[in-house]
Amino acid sequence: MDFEQFSFDPRISAGIKAVGYTTPTPIQLQAIPFVLKGRDILATAQTGTGKTAAFVLPILERLTTGPSGRVRALIVAPTRELAEQIHQASVDLGQSTRVHSATVYGGVSKNGQVEALRRGAEIVVACPGRLLDLANDRSIDLSGVEVLVLDEADRMCDMGFLPDIRRILKLVPARRQTLFFSATMPEDIRELANSILKNPVTVQIGMIAPVKTVSHALYPVSQGLKKELLLATLEQTATGRVLIFARTKYRARNLARDLEKARYRVAALQGNMSQGQRQKALDGFRDGKYDILVATDIAARGIDVTDISHVINFDMPDTVDAYTHRIGRTGRAHRTGEAFTFMAQGDEPMVCAIEKVLGKRIERRQLSGFDHGGLAPERQSPGNRVNQSRKTGPNLKHDRDGGISTLNRGHEHH
Numbered sequence: 001m002d003f004e005q006f007s008f009d010p011r012i013s014a015g016i017k018a019v020g021y022t023t024p025t026p027i028q029l030q031a032i033p034f035v036l037k038g039r040d041i042l043a044t045a046q047t048g049t050g051k052t053a054a055f056v057l058p059i060l061e062r063l064t065t066g067p068s069g070r071v072r073a074l075i076v077a078p079t080r081e082l083a084e085q086i087h088q089a090s091v092d093l094g095q096s097t098r099v100h101s102a103t104v105y106g107g108v109s110k111n112g113q114v115e116a117l118r119r120g121a122e123i124v125v126a127c128p129g130r131l132l133d134l135a136n137d138r139s140i141d142l143s144g145v146e147v148l149v150l151d152e153a154d155r156m157c158d159m160g161f162l163p164d165i166r167r168i169l170k171l172v173p174a175r176r177q178t179l180f181f182s183a184t185m186p187e188d189i190r191e192l193a194n195s196i197l198k199n200p201v202t203v204q205i206g207m208i209a210p211v212k213t214v215s216h217a218l219y220p221v222s223q224g225l226k227k228e229l230l231l232a233t234l235e236q237t238a239t240g241r242v243l244i245f246a247r248t249k250y251r252a253r254n255l256a257r258d259l260e261k262a263r264y265r266v267a268a269l270q271g272n273m274s275q276g277q278r279q280k281a282l283d284g285f286r287d288g289k290y291d292i293l294v295a296t297d298i299a300a301r302g303i304d305v306t307d308i309s310h311v312i313n314f315d316m317p318d319t320v321d322a323y324t325h326r327i328g329r330t331g332r333a334h335r336t337g338e339a340f341t342f343m344a345q346g347d348e349p350m351v352c353a354i355e356k357v358l359g360k361r362i363e364r365r366q367l368s369g370f371d372h373g374g375l376a377p378e379r380q381s382p383g384n385r386v387n388q389s390r391k392t393g394p395n396l397k398h399d400r401d402g403g404i405s406t407l408n409r410g411h412e413h414h
Helices: 010-019 026-036 051-063 080-093 110-119 128-136 153-158 162-169 187-196 223-236 249-261 275-287 320-327 348-358
Strands: 041-045 073-076 101-104 123-126 147-150 177-182 201-205 214-220 241-245 266-269 292-295 308-313 337-343 396-398 404-406
Touching: 010 051, 010 080, 026 041, 026 051, 026 177, 026 201, 041 051, 051 073, 051 080, 051 147, 051 177, 073 162, 080 101, 080 123, 080 275, 101 110, 101 128, 110 128, 123 128, 128 162, 153 162, 153 177, 153 187, 162 187, 177 187, 223 249, 223 337, 249 266, 249 292, 266 275, 275 292, 308 320, 320 337, 320 348, 337 348
Parallel strands: 041 177, 041 201, 073 123, 073 147, 101 123, 147 177, 214 337, 241 292, 241 308, 266 292, 308 337
Antiparallel strands: 396 404
């Protein structure tokens, strides 16, 4: 199957071809026909399944006709990074159209956003707080919204945005199409969906569990040896781009600093950074300037880099949903990926919950030649050993002249 089955406008088809999409993902196959028909959608889809294009493409199709220069589609997202990702998808897929997209989020000056709205944007991708600010200032008119998308609704509720969402709903027309996307469907999210959707089509893709192209492994280790285990893992493992998750902003910043001292090309992504700093780190990671990104859960929301080979959970996530979202950053677009989780004492209950969702026991591994602090698995099969001679990975070290040289890279980035 290909995208021709949807009979998109030739300008939309040109955008699909330009970004290199060939085969629709399951969420796109199921959702796009109903979105094109104007139906409300309640979609449960994890990250990495192609859900952004599942709503952006039919929205672009709708906006190729009708009035221009006013907000006709409003997409609400929980973080600036995700808003930028959706905006970029709208720009890339709509590059052959005259549809314009603008972003609205905090952390940066309002002036540029207000100016973009004045120039005319048919699609606005917004975070709730700044959107309400601009609405209160009368800098944005939402009275012409035809399509409302709530993306990662569960995350928005986790971040305390539910009251803001209810205020936003009062600013858009009651007569509209609403597309509701959530990775999980807890009771408060289901109640919200039921209150705003009209006769919705339900689409469920990869319910809760991470994508099947990702393999999982646990590395039992004492808390005080985690940093040494991380350095040894990077040294012994052939990697492409690596995304490391830490529990706190402080730890993410310090880990990035320690990896930089070890001469890795690394950046941090955490909430205390300005939007410019965050975007610089993301762009550098995406473009190959950095091989490693150390992030917190909230800051990492919206990372859309297709060739992340490894996700390393330096700290165990607090919830199964957080694990799902972290792991969803690798194994994207039908690629394979690996997820390593450092398991310290006290992490066993969360491991059991994750294994219940996965439907299988996660493999316990011991890194060859490394002392795990008495927490290593008692038995180690040959397949669990990492060949010590395979010292590849990013390993971008400073040469004697102060430049950057590549030592045994597992994957080159051009």
